[in-house]
Amino acid sequence: MTKNEIADVLNEIGVLMELKGENPFKVRAYQNGARVLESIEDAELGRLIEADELKGVKGIGEALVQKITELHTTGRLEFFEKLKASIAPGLVELLQIPGLGPKKIKALNEKLGVDSIASLVAACTDGRVAELAGFGEKTQAKILEGVKNREAYGRRHLWWDAAEIAVPIVAGLRGLPQVERAEAAGSLRRGLETVGDLDFIVAAKEIAPVTAWFTAMPGVKEVTALGETKASVRFESGLQADLRIVPAEQFAFALHHFTGSKDHNVQLRQRALARGLSLSEWGLVPAEGEGTAKEKAENPALRTNAADEAGIFAALGLNFIPPELREGLGEIEAAERGPLPKLVEARDLRGVFHNHTTESDGRNTLAEMTAAAEALGWDYLGIADHSKSSVQARGLTEERLRAQVAEIQALNKSGRFKTHVFTGTECDILPDGRLDYDDALLAELDYVVVSVHSAFSQDEATMTARIIRAIEHPCATMLGHLTGRLLLRRESYQVNVGKIVDAAIANRVVIELNASPWRLDLDWRHWRLAAERGLVCAINPDAHETSGLEHVRAGVNAARKGWLTKEQILNTRSLADVKAWMAGRGR
Numbered sequence: 001m002t003k004n005e006i007a008d009v010l011n012e013i014g015v016l017m018e019l020k021g022e023n024p025f026k027v028r029a030y031q032n033g034a035r036v037l038e039s040i041e042d043a044e045l046g047r048l049i050e051a052d053e054l055k056g057v058k059g060i061g062e063a064l065v066q067k068i069t070e071l072h073t074t075g076r077l078e079f080f081e082k083l084k085a086s087i088a089p090g091l092v093e094l095l096q097i098p099g100l101g102p103k104k105i106k107a108l109n110e111k112l113g114v115d116s117i118a119s120l121v122a123a124c125t126d127g128r129v130a131e132l133a134g135f136g137e138k139t140q141a142k143i144l145e146g147v148k149n150r151e152a153y154g155r156r157h158l159w160w161d162a163a164e165i166a167v168p169i170v171a172g173l174r175g176l177p178q179v180e181r182a183e184a185a186g187s188l189r190r191g192l193e194t195v196g197d198l199d200f201i202v203a204a205k206e207i208a209p210v211t212a213w214f215t216a217m218p219g220v221k222e223v224t225a226l227g228e229t230k231a232s233v234r235f236e237s238g239l240q241a242d243l244r245i246v247p248a249e250q251f252a253f254a255l256h257h258f259t260g261s262k263d264h265n266v267q268l269r270q271r272a273l274a275r276g277l278s279l280s281e282w283g284l285v286p287a288e289g290e291g292t293a294k295e296k297a298e299n300p301a302l303r304t305n306a307a308d309e310a311g312i313f314a315a316l317g318l319n320f321i322p323p324e325l326r327e328g329l330g331e332i333e334a335a336e337r338g339p340l341p342k343l344v345e346a347r348d349l350r351g352v353f354h355n356h357t358t359e360s361d362g363r364n365t366l367a368e369m370t371a372a373a374e375a376l377g378w379d380y381l382g383i384a385d386h387s388k389s390s391v392q393a394r395g396l397t398e399e400r401l402r403a404q405v406a407e408i409q410a411l412n413k414s415g416r417f418k419t420h421v422f423t424g425t426e427c428d429i430l431p432d433g434r435l436d437y438d439d440a441l442l443a444e445l446d447y448v449v450v451s452v453h454s455a456f457s458q459d460e461a462t463m464t465a466r467i468i469r470a471i472e473h474p475c476a477t478m479l480g481h482l483t484g485r486l487l488l489r490r491e492s493y494q495v496n497v498g499k500i501v502d503a504a505i506a507n508r509v510v511i512e513l514n515a516s517p518w519r520l521d522l523d524w525r526h527w528r529l530a531a532e533r534g535l536v537c538a539i540n541p542d543a544h545e546t547s548g549l550e551h552v553r554a555g556v557n558a559a560r561k562g563w564l565t566k567e568q569i570l571n572t573r574s575l576a577d578v579k580a581w582m583a584g585r586g587r
């Protein structure tokens with residue numbers, strides 16, 4: 001273990017001992033020991049332990065020498081494990097609530113029997129906490145608030161939700177007379193599926209009016225930091241946002257730095273250093289010579305000017321790298337070899353497959369969905385309602401599906417919409433891998449999405465074999481939401497993605513990139529390699545209402561993160577090409 005990992009353990013021991021009401025001197029010994037450790041270098045710590053000199057270090061008492069040594073050499077500490085086991089887990093969880101330290105928790109436990117968040121809420125709700133000595137009404141209200149916000153604060157946020165908050169903020173910033181440029185940075189700009197916090201970079205002539213606007217935005221619940229050139233706020237939802245204001249000549253550098261990712265930045269900085277340059281949020285300057293990077297960047301004679309990020313990449317001998325690719329996964333090497341692939345854009349999409357209507361669990365009718373697709377300028381729309389085994393989603397019986405097919409054919413014939421509607425189904429893959437309709441009916445449809453909606457707890461081998469069996473069915477056109485994950489809500493089921501991808505390629509089955517902001521499944525991390533090997537993607541909104549069609553934007557982000565070009569995505573093709581694809585699948 002490194003010294004900081006050991007220090008973390010010592011600190012935690014201190015907290016747990018306090019929770020148990022141990023002697024305060026003992027508690028302090030651990031806290032002090034942790035601080036002392038942090039100031040020692042790792043190599044030095046190793047040497048001290050080896051030479052048995054740790055006991056001579058000021059602030060590290062006898063009780064700690066053995067524990068640090070054990071942690072350093074084995075990575076474990078029996079004393080710590082026993083201590084943890086001796087405390088109710090509910091008590092430890094209470095430490096996550098703002099304003100509740102070990103002492104207060106101990107009092108709540110002893111006097112009111114509080115031993116979990118649930119019992120804490122109960123004690124607050126009926127006013128028993130306020131009556132305790134040292135607590136009072138105000139503390140009680142604060143604790144309740146803390147419990148309420150804990151979930152929201154501790155969580156990451158869906159990209160979609162974060163973007164909905166960020167877009168008007170960028171527009172608002174750009175509308176301020178003092179602001180020259182404003183952009184969102186961070187994971188949001190990189191299109192990551194979940195976002196920790198928002199980051200905004202602004203070039204402005206004057207700072208105070210900008211931070212004043214930012215901290216007074218509607219929905220801001222708390223201003224968590226306010227400095228000379230930055231501000232941070234927290235919204236009702238728990239989402240936080242950082243704002244940094246820089247001089248215009250630093251804008252491109254700050255935008256690049258705070259877009260990240262950290263891995264990308266580290267690699268790019270190494271590349272700069274190899275060229276005798278130092279890259280930072282302030283600028284690109286010679287690595288050698290007097291002064292800090294910031295001071296050098298403020299000197300026009302030393303800094304490299306870059307009006308935009310392309311200028312930074314060019315100065316380092318690289319083609320432009322789109323933000324979505326900046327994950328430190330080979331993008332710098334690729335940008336050295338030549339221009340990066342032209343990534344798919346939302347406007348490349350000519351239609352979508354896999355959408356629901358009121359016939360199953362959708363919230364808009366066939367006509368409404370088609371009108372919405374037409375309004376988006378799409379040439380085609382696939383309807384894939386649930387199949388009969390998805391009872392809770394009002395899956396269609398054979399009879400209802402045949403009626404829907406007739407209705408769609410009539411709609412196409414009527415010429416009411418410019419958008420052509422494809423007849424399809426989201427057919428359940430039954431637990432044994434068979435499909436939920438018989439072959440004759442499936443063959444009557446334009447296309448078939450096959451998806452898992454049941455028996456999620458199968459082991460990996462069973463689930464993988466089950467899905468492959470469905471992929472091998474001659475009527476399967478595409479596989480829906482491969483892993484079944486729901487971001488921030490539900491883990492994926494056990495499945496061997498590599499084997500599924502192999503089977504899809506071998507059987508010319510498309511795998512969808514489900515664009516629902518909760519799914520984004522198959523994950524972007526798999527796509528680059530899979531598409532290089534010949535897998536065809538479809539960006540499917542899985543829309544259950546008209547507004548859901550717009551989720552394709554989230555899917556396009558994910559596709560871009562997966563290095564996908566429009567050629568690798570079925571629904572960028574023309575209506576005629578897609579018809580040919582569907583017809584040519586051997587049915």
Ligand code: DGT
Pocket residue numbers: 185186187188192194195196197198199257258259260261262265266
């Ligand atoms: P998030 O907010 O957790 O979804 O992820 P990011 O990537 O937005 O991370 P955040 O908000 O902590 O910082 C924004 C960017 O700033 C990050 O992507 C890279 C840059 N950055 C922040 N801290 C560091 C650091 O310690 N080293 C380096 N190289 N870059 C950093």
Ligand code: CA
Pocket residue numbers: 186187188196197198199
């Ligand atoms: Ca962030």
Ligand code: CA
Pocket residue numbers: 186197198199242
């Ligand atoms: Ca941040």
Ligand code: ZN
Pocket residue numbers: 426451453480481
């Ligand atoms: Zn589904």
